[in-house]
Amino acid sequence: HADRDDRPIVAIVGGSGITPILSIVKSALATTARAITLVYANRDADSIVVLGQAIGRYPDALLARAGRAVLLARRGDRAAAHADAAHCLARGPEPFVVYQLAGVYALTSRKHPEDARTAFRLLADALKLGVGFDFVDTDPDLDPLRSVPEFKLIVDTARALRPKKD
Numbered sequence: 001h002a003d004r005d006d007r008p009i010v011a012i013v014g015g016s017g018i019t020p021i022l023s024i025v026k027s028a029l030a031t032t033a034r035a036i037t038l039v040y041a042n043r044d045a046d047s048i049v050v051l052g053q054a055i056g057r058y059p060d061a062l063l064a065r066a067g068r069a070v071l072l073a074r075r076g077d078r079a080a081a082h083a084d085a086a087h088c089l090a091r092g093p094e095p096f097v098v099y100q101l102a103g104v105y106a107l108t109s110r111k112h113p114e115d116a117r118t119a120f121r122l123l124a125d126a127l128k129l130g131v132g133f134d135f136v137d138t139d140p141d142l143d144p145l146r147s148v149p150e151f152k153l154i155v156d157t158a159r160a161l162r163p164k165k166d
Contacts, residue, residue, distance in 0.1 A: 009034050047071055062088050066100040070141060073107035078115075081108060099126035103141030110144045120150050127158035 009032075051068040055061060069084035085101045105119035123142070126132045136142065136155055145151040 062097045066097045069104045070100055073104045078108045095129035095131040098122050099132040106142045106145045124154045
């Protein structure tokens, strides 16, 4: 097959991004002989450094950049988190990236309530794209929004509009 690809698969993930990637890795393991490398960073400063190095090598690795944005937001670095988020949004991110960025803005809304509006928009967009239903009820990054009536309205509306599975 002319477009066959034997390059390795590299997944660079941070923040809340591991669950969907594990599903992708399982699928890849079942369907390809390609080498697979998974780099996962979570919570601590070393993880931010590792993701920074990965992003330096793969600047358009949007899952890695969105993951770093989540970690930066958890640490209270709003400016850096929003810079990573803006980079992702400028490139028309993948649906799960949109979900991660909702978490970024939810986290920064603790000290900057005006960020909640962007968080709600991104969360609604992610749910509309079918991403986040498995995480929205328990994702701690969204905790700053849970007590706001708009959160329940967005989630309930998205669930009501979600196509039924056969």
